[in-house]
Amino acid sequence: MSRFIFLSFLLLCAITSVAKEAQPTGDDPAVEARLTKLGQELRCLVCQNETLADSRADLAEDLRREIREQIKAGKSDKEIIEFLTARYGQFILYRPRVTPTTYLLWFGPFVLLLGGLWILFNYIKQRRDSLTEKPLSADERRRAEELLASTPGKERT
């Protein structure tokens, strides 16, 4: 029985793994390789967390067809990406370009990191300052000597 369940589980895995793969339909392997490489940089707009290369959405298939045709027409990757961003905006790029609107996105984490380092540095500095022994001032030394001179032990004798 458990063997049967195990086997059906395996079968299920096989079915789902087949179902998820988007099928390249072209014939020229070089074109397909470029399409896949390009598609991995691009977002499918219907299912936004999937790449254009992986998605099986209708629109993704249309866009792959479009890209395939443009590759065959001898367009460069840059031209194709230009074509797509002119229509769908930068949102289609998984790696958005560095422009004033994306400064926060690109540099924000580093700003946060620097801020964190600054806070850490200050904290350590403050703590070290409070832990190191400072030399006694003349006034304090005099008082300490007074107290030592009048130790309880001496008073008793």
Place this chain on the structure above:
Amino acid sequence: MIKYLLPLGIFLVLVVFLAIGLKRDPHEVPSPLIDKAAPTFRLPQLKDPSKTFSAEDMRGKVWVLNVWASWCITCRDEHPLLIEYAKTRAVPIYGLNWKDPREDALAWLDDLGDPYVLSVSDLDGRIAIDYGVYGAPETYLIDQNGTIRFKQIGPVTPDVWSNKILPLVQELNRQGTSR
């Protein structure tokens, strides 16, 4: 005192950001086509494929292009609204029938009514790609010079129609006549 208020302050800022983030719809991608020339096309008309229609034909007019399909569920919700809007004759509404078999599209219009002056068939979805369509319904407002002035992703709600599209149409028509 500040030691206790600072984390609270940071927390409140975070809450505000997250609240804004929750309200925004990630499916609404800002279109780069706003204030750009509407892509040209010449496509066969849905009802009479022997005739074509082009965006160029609409030069000098303010018009609305609505992307629809019979397989699109939200379009069904939007449809009665479009019929209402069309009745007011405020602005002509044209349809871009997106990747829809002709019979299905015609049956849909027979069933639910036809708000469009005419629809064109974009069978392989190429023109839709030119317009940056990624989910029907989508609606474009195009001015006299063939420039896209507004895009609605998702259904044109009464709020969008009366507060965004109609004021823009009126403004564009006023500019057009004074020119």
